[in-house]
Amino acid sequence: MSVPTGRVWKFGDDVHGDDGIIEFAIIRDSFGKEFDEDALRAMCFRRLRPEFPAEVRPGDIVVGGRNFAHHNHVEVSVAMRASGIAVVVVESCDSGFLRRALNHGLPVMICPGIHGGVEDGQVISADPATGLVTLPDGGALRARPFSERMVQIWQAGGSIPLLEREFAARRATQAQGG
């Protein structure tokens, strides 16, 4: 998989997940149903950047400040993933957000210094596997690299697609008497 390189949407500190990136009051009735990706795309970041749903492009990168996406249900991650966001790079966030996002195929990199290193609309690259973030001025920042398992989950598009592939391989081996 090539290193994600894309245009930055830059957000500040303490961006609320459930009441900022998405809107809890709208998703609450749908818990347990298939994710309504059209609805999640339409609400993604609209409270903070009304133009986001219409203007976001596949491969764009979200940059956040401190404590990004706090108080997030899993729909927060699905909304960004469904909007085409390739990677999220933040100053800091809670562990739960990182896990939920990766579980749904969206890599989140914790990279102190990112917020001051890039402006909205500029292009950066960010590689979860190595932790290397390349800034518009050619400078580089280092995030903590993903583990091998995390890279596998990211590249498979989430935990469930990865397990689906691994179980299929196991069944194929068993069918061959292996």
Place this chain on the structure above:
Amino acid sequence: MVVSMAAPQTIAQKIIAAHCGRDHVEVGEYVTVTPDYTACQELFWPGHKRNLERIGVDRIPRPDKAVMVIDHSTSAAMGSHHHETHRTLRDWCARQGIENFFGPGNGLRHLVLTERGFARPGTLIFSDEGNIASIGALGALNLPISTEVIVAIIQDGNWIAVPPSARITLTGRLGFGVTARDVIQTILRDCSPDGRLLQCCVEFDGPGLATLSLDDWQTLLASLFHSGAYTGIMTPDDRVLDYVRARDAGRPWQAVRADPGAVYMTELTYDLSAIAPMVTVPPDAHGAVPVEQAAGLHIDQATIGFCSNGRLDDLREAARLLRGRKVAPHVTLYVTPGSRGVYVEAAKEGILGDLAEAGATILAPGCTTCWGYQGVLNANEVLISTQQFNYQGRNGDRTSRVFLAGPAVVAASAIAGQIVDPRPMLAEAAR
């Protein structure tokens, strides 16, 4: 004699090491752990079921480790799809041979885990929510992994990054009319904005702990996650050991304490005697102010219960105020016991009768109003609650407002019809 030169470890490090077959793990290290249990609620079950079918999982490897609890949609309502969830989850558990299935009315996963002997000192439990850190009161480590619980159930394990730890030392004793909820609200006020507890396992420690009940311990831990902390835990004392022995049914456990010299990212001390009754003002979970700053605000609804304050001590505190008094006519008061066990004990003590006589409505054990499933708010209405969240739209219309407080403040406010300091009423009740 061989002297171990291993670096000192925190409680979280020790429990995690023991669950990945190691003596020692480093903070930040990625490891794969095998849990003692994985606790899962019903709300996202339809998605889990679709994923199980997609992957082609016919049998899970350890049905004895799954603890499946219907707590969010107790008494599935007309117009919702949750009754179907109850049926399919119940049927799937039966087919898998999962004995630890707890249907509607048994209560919250948090209390099912503690009251029924799953959470024991040194156990590692994957769960779907950060507030289940309340099981840390029994020395059990909650690792919240949201909808990824199904991955842990399928694999009998999952990856984790070993969290750093923080230590909060409690000294002194709570003053009259002050509760554990006021303590955690104060801690969130101080620690959330600068992120000093972010990603941490918070260990509570110090002589103040012995002055608090085990229900109080759970209240402190249940709301920690608002600070961005990953989980929390305490060193078991004799009360904990007695509580667990009465429930372990012969299942193994091992009390774990931190090594002297273990490294903490943050160390804080709170004097319990300096804490005052607090109210957390919307929309931030760290917006706590002394109650007098919110006093006088007209309220429409009041709710007591949940993983934060739905234990017996909380209902006792509410009853102390409501006994012999009436809820203001313009206020609706809902009380939700955290579990069937709490419900039964509260009934035996006469608490439920006192609350009902005062005008409270007792709901079935579960999450009920906390996520807006019941008690939905209209535009501009005001709720004061012991629930977990106060952001806009949590309980209904986005213009409604949710103020958070402990059971004493909520009960006194329900009586007064406006937010009040509970201490004058409590003093009167004590006379």
